[in-house]
Every structure is written in C-alpha cells, then in structure tokens.
Amino acid sequence: EVQILETGGGLVKPGGSLRLSCATSGFNFNDYFMNWVRQAPGKGLEWVAQIRNKNYNYATYYAESLEGRVTISRDDSKSSVYLQVSSLRAEDTAIYYCTRIVGGYNPSFDYWGQGVMVTVSS
Amino acid sequence: DIQMTQSPSLLSASVGDRVTLSCKASQNIYKYLNWYQQKLGEAPKLLIYYTNSLQTGIPSRFSGSGSGTDYTLTISSLQPEDVATYFCQQYNSWYTFGAGTKLELK
Numbered sequence: 570e571v572q573i574l575e576t577g578g579g580l581v582k583p584g585g586s587l588r589l590s591c592a593t594s595g596f597n598f599n600d601y602f603m604n605w606v607r608q609a610p611g612k613g614l615e616w617v618a619q620i621r622n623k624n625y626n627y628a629t630y631y632a633e634s635l636e637g638r639v640t641i642s643r644d645d646s647k648s649s650v651y652l653q654v655s656s657l658r659a660e661d662t663a664i665y666y667c668t669r670i671v672g673g674y675n676p677s678f679d680y681w682g683q684g685v686m687v688t689v690s691s
Numbered sequence: 692d693i694q695m696t697q698s699p700s701l702l703s704a705s706v707g708d709r710v711t712l713s714c715k716a717s718q719n720i721y722k723y724l725n726w727y728q729q730k731l732g733e734a735p736k737l738l739i740y741y742t743n744s745l746q747t748g749i750p751s752r753f754s755g756s757g758s759g760t761d762y763t764l765t766i767s768s769l770q771p772e773d774v775a776t777y778f779c780q781q782y783n784s785w786y787t788f789g790a791g792t793k794l795e796l797k
Contacts (some may be wrong), residue, residue, distance in 0.1 A: 604786075612790075613778065613788050613789065613790040613791050614727075614735065614778055614780070614788040615788070616785065616786040616787070630785070632785075666734055666735075672740060672741075675723070675740055675741040675744075675782075676782055677725045677737050677740040677741075677746075677782075678725075678727070678735070678737060678780075679737050679746070681734035681736075682734065683733075683734055684734055
C-alpha cells in the first residue's frame with residue numbers, strides 16, 4: 570500500500586524558514602518524480618515544486634511565484650522528499666501536500682499525503 | 692501561464708441527477724487534463740487522467756470529455772458520497788489547477 574506522510578509544519582513568523590519532510594513507503598521511490606502542491610485555506614491548489622529521479626539527474630523545477638525561496642530535495646535511501654521554504658510570507662500559509670507523479674507523457678498526481686499545515690503569522 | 696477556469700463554482704444537485712462540471716483553459720491544452728475530487732478535510736484524489744481515462748478504482752459513473760480549451764467532468768447519477776470539490780488540472784505547460792467546483796446535494 571502506498572503511503573505518504575508529511576511532517577514539519579507549524580507556526581512561523583514572517584521572514585522565517587521551514588523545512589517540510591515527506592516520508593513514503595509502499596512503492597519503488599527511486600522510480601518516481603515527487604512534487605509538493607499547496608492549498609491556501611479555502612482556496613484552490615497550487616503546484617510548488619518537482620524533483621525528478623536519478624535517471625533525470627535529480628532535476629528540480631519550481632513554480633515561478635516561489636522560485637528563489639523554495640528548494641526541493643530527496644533522499645532515495647530514505648524514500649523521502651523535502652521542501653525548504655524561506656522568507657516566509659503570510660500568503661505562504663497553506664496546507665502543503667507531498668504527491669507522487671505517474672504517467673510519463675500523461676502525468677498525474679496519483680497519490681497524495683494527508684498534508685501538513687504551515688501558518689505564517691507574527 | 693495557462694489559466695484554468697471552472698464553472699460553476701457551486702453546483703447543487705439531487706441524488707440520481709446527471710451532473711456536468713466545466714473547465715476551460717486559456718489556451719489549447721491538447722487533452723492534457725486531469726480531474727481530482729477533494730472531500731472536506733481530505734487530500735485530493737485522482738479521478739480521471741488525460742481527459743477521459745478513469746483512474747483505477749473510480750466508479751464508472753464518472754467520465755471526462757473535451758478537447759482544445761473546453762473540458763467536462765460528468766457524473767451520470769449523483770450519489771451522496773460524491774459531495775466534494777472537483778478540480779481540473781492541466782499539464783500541457785507545467786501544472787495549473789482550476790479554482791474548483793463545489794458540488795452539494797439539493
């Protein structure tokens with residue numbers, strides 16, 4: 570059974586930083602691209618970042634709106650992916666979901682974690 | 692960036708109704724469209740990928756169609772457990788989601 574579990578959320582002051590972790594199990598982590606998607610309270614979904622697998626040299630990609638403030642990384646030995654977010658702003662307040670992407674030429678986010686809440690407030 | 696516009700934002704329907712949700716892209720996305728269902732307090736769930744392919748385990752009352760800029764998610768006979776918010780998502784150019792259609796029972 571595929572399992573995805575995010576941790577590391579919480580209350581952070583504006584200007585602060587946070588590192589989110591995502592532990593996975595139940596699938597061959599090395600084969601997959603992993604992503605972070607966020608959802609502000611009562612709002613829609615926003616793709617944040619993607620990290621590809623070793624076959625693609627662990628290439629990373631970021632949403633333009635966040636580029637420069639976020640860093641995605643992975644540790645294949647731990648089947649885990651991470652998201653470092655810096656210079657946090659109130660508008661970064663959201664549930665952050667870790668998701669697996671599958672499908673080659675027709676990618677879709679097929680498994681999601683339960684999400685972790687990040688609140689940016691003084 | 693490709694913008695995705697969903698309509699309506701809120702839809703009320705009765706059990707057994709045929710329900711149609713719309714999603715319009717700001718440019719041609721060549722059927723590169725997925726649909727997700729999100730129930731209150733839960734993570735999104737993949738329903739349909741590449742416009743009309745049903746994800747494993749999803750009931751056959753869900754179907755998708757469309758091309759170019761206009762796409763549709765149809766529920767052939769609404770069930771109480773279908774109450775949720777539905778998001779479309781394009782992957783022609785990275786990934787953007789629509790704002791969602793909230794589906795409630797009348």
